[in-house]
Amino acid sequence: MSTYIFESNKIESILDFIDLETFFITDIDDTLIKAAQIIGSSHWEKHLIRRLIDQGVELDQARSRACGLWKQIQKLTNVITLEEGVFKLIQFLKKHSIPTLGLTSRDCDLIDLTFEQLKKVDLHDAFTLKHAPQTLEATYLCHFARGALFCGNNAKDKALKVFFEQNNLNPKKIIFIDDQKDHLYELEEMAFHAGIDYVGMQYTASSPENFSVEIAEIQEKHLPNIISDEDAQKLIQN
Numbered sequence: 001m002s003t004y005i006f007e008s009n010k011i012e013s014i015l016d017f018i019d020l021e022t023f024f025i026t027d028i029d030d031t032l033i034k035a036a037q038i039i040g041s042s043h044w045e046k047h048l049i050r051r052l053i054d055q056g057v058e059l060d061q062a063r064s065r066a067c068g069l070w071k072q073i074q075k076l077t078n079v080i081t082l083e084e085g086v087f088k089l090i091q092f093l094k095k096h097s098i099p100t101l102g103l104t105s106r107d108c109d110l111i112d113l114t115f116e117q118l119k120k121v122d123l124h125d126a127f128t129l130k131h132a133p134q135t136l137e138a139t140y141l142c143h144f145a146r147g148a149l150f151c152g153n154n155a156k157d158k159a160l161k162v163f164f165e166q167n168n169l170n171p172k173k174i175i176f177i178d179d180q181k182d183h184l185y186e187l188e189e190m191a192f193h194a195g196i197d198y199v200g201m202q203y204t205a206s207s208p209e210n211f212s213v214e215i216a217e218i219q220e221k222h223l224p225n226i227i228s229d230e231d232a233q234k235l236i237q238n
Contacts, residue, residue: 007202023171027178039219040073102148157186
């Protein structure tokens with residue numbers, strides 16, 4: 001049994017680790033798709049949390065409010081893929097019949113919207129794991145639908161462990177892609193205790209270095225209309 005974690009800004013880097021024993025798991029936000037502009041991105045949500053805390057809001061309340069605003073933007077924004085390599089990866093997984101599970105921190109109230117967003121970029125059938133829709137009880141309730149596990153407030157490893165147990169899944173090897181390193185370490189620990197080989201890749205194509213507070217604030221002022229980063233930059237320069 002072995003574990004290994006690395007980072008790459010090219011999603012195809014993971015292909016070298018995939019074999020026929022692989023159970024493939026992928027995050028959604030900032031991995032398969034992202035908001036087409038800064039507002040609505042995960043980096044923007046984190047910025048909102050910090051801003052609310054600076055204003056004196058308690059951490060849990062700041063997270064809740066920021067998440068609520070992020071959800072509102074998801075209903076308005078277009079989404080894009082981070083790179084063309086994602087389609088090559090998904091095609092490879094399908095060609096070799098590798099079971100593929102989506103694993104997201106999104107809540108269950110975003111299931112339909114999530115698959116609408118994925119369909120816009122032709123990734124709605126990226127997840128091949130076929131099980132009936134389920135509600136599972138981890139630390140909090142979580143939900144499986146259309147090949148993806150919506151963890152909500154659960155840590156991803158806790159939700160995944162319950163999902164495996166409820167469906168009698170015992171993979172020999174897990175490969176997991178996520179833009180957040182803490183999630184990679186969570187699943188690594190779960191895999192270690194279960195005796196599962198594990199490879200985790202931190203996907204860094206969506207960099208927080210590209211986040212601009214100025215652009216985000218301009219875009220916020222124009223809500224409910226969504227303006228592009230380019231148009232917001234022009235307004236700043238004028």
